[in-house]
């Protein structure tokens with residue numbers, strides 16, 4: 001509500017150069033940087049793929065596309081997404097994600113739900129905003145297939161701690177359509193990947209054949 005009022009009276013300025021009009025102007029768009037060219041699990045160099053052949057055996061994700069490394073501009077966009085200007089920033093991140101998803105991609109866009117304590121605090125779920133906008137831009141179907149259980153959120157910094165906390169974090173929405181064969185999970189930031197892995201695992205258990213993911217920035 002407040003944001004929509006502000007955006008009417010105060011036009012956005014570019015976070016990088018201050019030019020009026022957009023959150024990130026055309027001139028500054030390259031400051032998003034390139035996709036990180038390494039496997040997110042073992043950090044070995046890969047090209048155009050964030051999961052290497054070796055690690056693909058131990059993940060439920062079939063493909064993972066990451067738009068940017070966690071440089072200054074991506075970091076600032078994430079900060080604004082969480083504390084301010086959520087709607088317009090999520091639209092910008094959705095545009096950035098269209099640049100890494102193959103043009104012939106077929107799949108249903110599913111947001112990774114934010115932990116409910118944070119969602120209550122902010123009054124919105126940023127992954128839902130990004131996913132809905134991405135669906136609008138790509139014409140791919142959107143389905144809020146996942147529900148985050150209870151207060152599950154990551155507190156430890158160790159990968160094993162996080163994986164344990166997230167293992168039981170999601171359930172499938174009962175009213176969801178069951179004829180979905182391929183899912184594209186959408187989230188803003190990738191850290192250890194345990195959230196994506198937990199989501200991919202439950203979707204595979206629900207007989208979804210292929211689970212891919214698109215994430216804006218890799219920390």
Ligand SMILES: [Zn+2]
Nearest residue numbers: 014017025028
């Ligand atoms: Zn600019």
Ligand SMILES: [Zn+2]
Nearest residue numbers: 039042052055
């Ligand atoms: Zn690897």
